[in-house]
Amino acid sequence: MQACSSGTVTRVPLKNNLGDITMEMPARWDTTLQWTDYSCNAESDRIKYRFQQRSNPVVLESGFIFSNYPEDSVNQLTIMHSGAAAPGPGGWKTMAEVHVGNKYYCTLLDANTQFSLDTIIRAGQDSFSILAPVFTDTTAYYHREVRVATIMNGQLLEFEFKLLSKTPQPGMNRFTGEALGIIRSTRLKYQR
Numbered sequence: 001m002q003a004c005s006s007g008t009v010t011r012v013p014l015k016n017n018l019g020d021i022t023m024e025m026p027a028r029w030d031t032t033l034q035w036t037d038y039s040c041n042a043e044s045d046r047i048k049y050r051f052q053q054r055s056n057p058v059v060l061e062s063g064f065i066f067s068n069y070p071e072d073s074v075n076q077l078t079i080m081h082s083g084a085a086a087p088g089p090g091g092w093k094t095m096a097e098v099h100v101g102n103k104y105y106c107t108l109l110d111a112n113t114q115f116s117l118d119t120i121i122r123a124g125q126d127s128f129s130i131l132a133p134v135f136t137d138t139t140a141y142y143h144r145e146v147r148v149a150t151i152m153n154g155q156l157l158e159f160e161f162k163l164l165s166k167t168p169q170p171g172m173n174r175f176t177g178e179a180l181g182i183i184r185s186t187r188l189k190y191q192r
Contacts, residue, residue: 015047017191018081018153024185026178028053029077035060036083045083052076074164077182081157092151095120099129101156102149106133117146117176124187126150128159132176142168146179152188159183 012021015034029051037046037060048060053075092098099120107113117132128150135143148159161179163172171178 010051012049012079014049014081014152014157016081016084018155018157019191020189021079021157022187022189023182025051025077025182028075030054031058033058033060037080038083043082043084046080047083049079050076051078074162075169076162077179078160078162079158080160081152082155084155092154092156095127095129095151098149098151098156102129102131102147102158106131106147117180121180121183123184126152126186126188128183128186130180130183132179142166142172144172144175146176148179148183150188153190157188 008024008027010023010025012023014020031052031054033048033050033052035048037048039045050060052058056074056076092101103115103118106115114134115131116134117130119130121128121130128148130146130148132144132146135145142163142165144161144163146159146161148161150157161175161182163169163175165172
């Protein structure tokens with residue numbers, strides 16, 4: 001993937017003629033990766049774009065069940081969309097539907113998941129579903145996550161901000177606010 005960076009503003013060209021994303025990125029995310037996370041059927045394949053620190057381990061998830069995620073040194077943003085060949089009318093019609101779907105995904109492992117942030121915001125001309133689950137079962141390490149979803153050219157576009165560490169990290173308490181700031185800076189440029 002060739003993300004074009006100029007200072008802290010990054011342009012991410014999306015595959016399958018979906019369009020481009022422009023957003024402000026923290027300088028610490030100095031490594032960009034792009035790959036396809038293959039599933040058991042082509043319709044479930046996901047194209048992923050990851051931004052992370054060069055010093056952290058590179059993990060490119062692939063497959064129906066992926067369990068090799070590191071418990072330490074994860075500070076990243078992953079953008080995901082369908083690997084289906086072309087954008088067009090998808091199953092997502094409203095942001096309310098996207099928000100319900102986003103919340104459902106967050107509660108798959110724990111139906112009692114609570115959220116420190118549960119909202120839909122407008123950034124530029126687009127709306128984004130934003131959820132920050134509160135993890136209570138992670139006694140072995142510190143875990144912060146913000147899940148964001150929107151509709152782009154009829155397709156679901158997801159953003160997953162993730163921080164995992166065995167020790168407290170500087171700025172950990174600002175993680176959710178920083179993710180929200182990045183989303184507020186996000187602009188979607190649709191392919192015509």
